[in-house]
Ligand code: ASN
């Protein structure tokens with residue numbers, strides 16, 4: 001099989017890189033090392049037993065099942081994004097194997113991270129298409145794993161909405177990176193293309209304009225607020241984790257467009273350091289998370305930097321005081 005690009009790159013080390021490699025003390029982490037994913041895709045064959053039958057392992061040729069092959073490819077892109085943007089080696093930062101199951105259940109209208117692996121339904125075909133389709137859905141689910149290994153945000157109320165939001169943030173960023181889009185060019189939608197034909201909507205969520213992704217008699221209206229004035233204190237959905245995530249999602253969007261350029265480079269770096277830097281409590285609320293993003297921005301760019309100002313304005317813009 002053809003070498004992955006990363007494998008090819010590592011075979012083509014420049015002489016400077018080779019010298020750098022030789023210069024490392026034994027046992028020290030090698031900053032020129034190319035990370036490689038270890039993906040396994042399983043097929044649940046419309047049952048709900050995990051992980052199901054192995055369908056494709058790392059380096060195996062395409063299976064011809066486009067659902068299996070899409071899951072494999074999007075995991076590869078997500079892995080490459082975290083390496084390229086933040087030099088993170090997989091979900092746990094230490095090369096954790098990426099396990100996924102596709103064809104989960106029958107007409108199953110969701111995808112999820114179960115604490116150990118990703119799982120995707122094929123959708124019922126009437127409301128939803130297959131959940132392996134959108135790259136940002138794979139990114140979203142994989143980032144639940146990253147969060148579990150880092151800030152471990154409790155999955156209820158505000159920390160739960162932050163957990164959901166960071167999955168949307170990096171899910172969107174992996175798509176923006178894959179497409180080469182700047183913050184201005186990006187659609188800021190989550191799950192664009194997932195809604196079946198005839199459903200009145202464009203995606204699952206909009207980070208730019210929360211509450212506008214769909215409005216359909218069968219699905220109802222997108223319930224996301226984009227400002228604290230519209231915070232939903234529901235007890236459903238674990239305290240509105242998929243609802244109130246619209247507020248920090250929009251804060252990230254506002255910061256990204258104010259900073260400009262590729263969102264993963266600056267706003268994404270600020271959010272990434274916040275998520276993974278060890279300063280967050282698992283029960284942090286929106287205000288605490290916002291303060292932590294300001295600390296990260298200050299460390300990266302300085303207290304008076306435009307980037308730091310953009311982050312402060314973004315949180316103020318969604319009604320979170322910082
Ligand atoms: N797709 C949903 C999510 O990742 C599944 C869930 O609610 N657990 O948030």
Ligand code: ZN
Nearest residue numbers: 140144164167
């Ligand atoms: Zn989620």
